[in-house]
Amino acid sequence: xxxxxxxxxxxxxxxxxxxxxxxxxEYDQCxxxxxxxxxxxxxxxxxxxxxxxxxxxxxVQKAIKEKEIPIEGLEFMGHGKEKPESxx
Amino acid sequence: MRxxxxxxxxxxxxxxxxxxxxxxxxxxxxxxxxxxxxxxRSVDAQGRLHSLxxxxxxxxxxxxxxxxxxxxxxxTYVQERSVVDPAEKRMELCSANLTLTNVVSVSxxxxxxxxxxxxxxxVLTQEAVITVRGIGLGSHLExxxxxxxxxxxxxxxxxxxxxxxxPWRTPSDARLERQLLFHSDVFAKLLHLQGDSQKGFLDKHRxxxxxxxxx
Numbered sequence: 520x521x522x523x524x525x526x527x528x529x530x531x532x533x534x535x536x537x538x539x540x541x542x543x544x545e546y547d548q549c550x551x552x553x554x555x556x557x558x559x560x561x562x563x564x565x566x567x568x569x570x571x572x573x574x575x576x577x578x579v580q581k582a583i584k585e586k587e588i589p590i591e592g593l594e595f596m597g598h599g600k601e602k603p604e605s606x607x
Numbered sequence: 608m609r610x611x612x613x614x615x616x617x618x619x620x621x622x623x624x625x626x627x628x629x630x631x632x633x634x635x636x637x638x639x640x641x642x643x644x645x646x647x648r649s650v651d652a653q654g655r656l657h658s659l660x661x662x663x664x665x666x667x668x669x670x671x672x673x674x675x676x677x678x679x680x681x682x683t684y685v686q687e688r689s690v691v692d693p694a695e696k697r698m699e700l701c702s703a704n705l706t707l708t709n710v711v712s713v714s715x716x717x718x719x720x721x722x723x724x725x726x727x728x729x730v731l732t733q734e735a736v737i738t739v740r741g742i743g744l745g746s747h748l749e750x751x752x753x754x755x756x757x758x759x760x761x762x763x764x765x766x767x768x769x770x771x772x773x774p775w776r777t778p779s780d781a782r783l784e785r786q787l788l789f790h791s792d793v794f795a796k797l798l799h800l801q802g803d804s805q806k807g808f809l810d811k812h813r814x815x816x817x818x819x820x821x822x
Contacts, residue, residue, distance in 0.1 A: 532633050533642045535663045535684075543644060550645075554629060554656075559622050559693050563654045572648065579644050583661075588684050589705050590646065590661070 534575075536582025542575040612734040619783055621696045621721040624729040627783045628698065628719065632662070636785050637792065641665050641682075656691040662702075662792075683707050685792075696721050702792070717791055733791065 534543040549568035557563070583590060617624050632643050642663030649657050662685040687702035703714040715735040722728035 533663075535642045535644050535661060539644070546645070550648075551626075551630060555626050558650075558656060558691075559625065561693060563650050563656070563693065566650070572645070576646070579646060579661075583646075588661070590686060 534579060534582070535586065535588070536579055539575060539578035539582060542571070542578055546571040546575045612732070615731045615733070616722060617729045617731065617783065617786060618727070619729060620727050621719065621729045623780075624719055624731075624783065624787070625691060625698050627780055628700075628787055630780075631784045631787050631791075634784055639664050640792070653692070654694060656689075656693075658687075658689045658691075660687045660689070661685070662687060700791075715791070731791075 532543075532547075534540045546568060549571050553567055557565075619627075632640050634640070640662055642661075644661045644663070645658060646661055647657070647659040651657060664683050664685060684705040685702055686705050687700055689698060689700040691698045698717075698719040700717045701715070704712065713735060715733070718732045720730050720732075722730050
């Protein structure tokens with residue numbers, strides 16, 4: 520089935536959060552389809568992927584906090600951590 | 608310090624290039640990129656799509672990282688912001704590394720637009736700024752980057768497995784994705800350097816670096 524090969528093609532990339540990889544792949548599939556078939560053709564309304572994205576985002580936010588990745592200007596970053604200037 | 612800028616023409620229409628740019632990982636041209644995440648995404652009032660993505664990149668030589676940085680961590684991260692304007696047919700991406708900024712800071716800006724004379728082609732203009740503070744590092748780094756880009760350009764014709772294909776991803780798409788990688792993601796490419804070039808690069812770079820965002 521075509522969607523299974525497309526899923527296989529997307530399946531090789533992981534998420535920064537190991538637990539989020541399946542959600543990421545599901546969201547990516549939804550997004551890539553909407554992006555190609557709707558958005559680029561001028562129909563940017565009605566994003567069908569919002570629920571998938573919310574669940575995926577929650578998982579990734581948690582992983583980023585746990586790994587202390589210094590994302591700049593991200594709204595959900597609760598702690599205003601300064602970028603450390605360390606030598607070496 | 609502006610190090611490198613270039614222009615490249617792809618023999619594909621803009622829509623095709625943009626779709627490939629969104630899907631360019633996994634990519635056999637750079638197996639160091641092991642994760643891609645979307646952190647934010649929205650459509651603005653003008654109908655443009657804004658995205659913030661995180662690329663998780665594994666350092667090629669974990670032992671070397673430990674020796675230089677004194678840490679067991681082998682993952683480093685790149686932040687990529689993009690705006691796609693489907694009406695104007697313009698995609699702009701801005702990326703910068705988030706970690707290893709005490710060694711090097713790479714900031715990169717890419718703009719994809721249709722070729723003004725041929726709708727079947729797409730122009731990429733690209734600028735990368737590498738900021739390092741140290742004696743004689745600018746020219747050394749510049750030489751290293753130019754060599755890396757030149758050697759990548761030669762590999763462009765090598766046959767590589769296209770990976771799984773489908774109605775949504777033909778072998779032509781896969782080739783385009785590889786081509787896109789030749790002309791972008793400077794920091795991830797830097798990590799992909801092999802052996803002596805990488806060691807030489809690291810040995811000279813134990814300096815404080817000022818992170819300056821080009822984006």
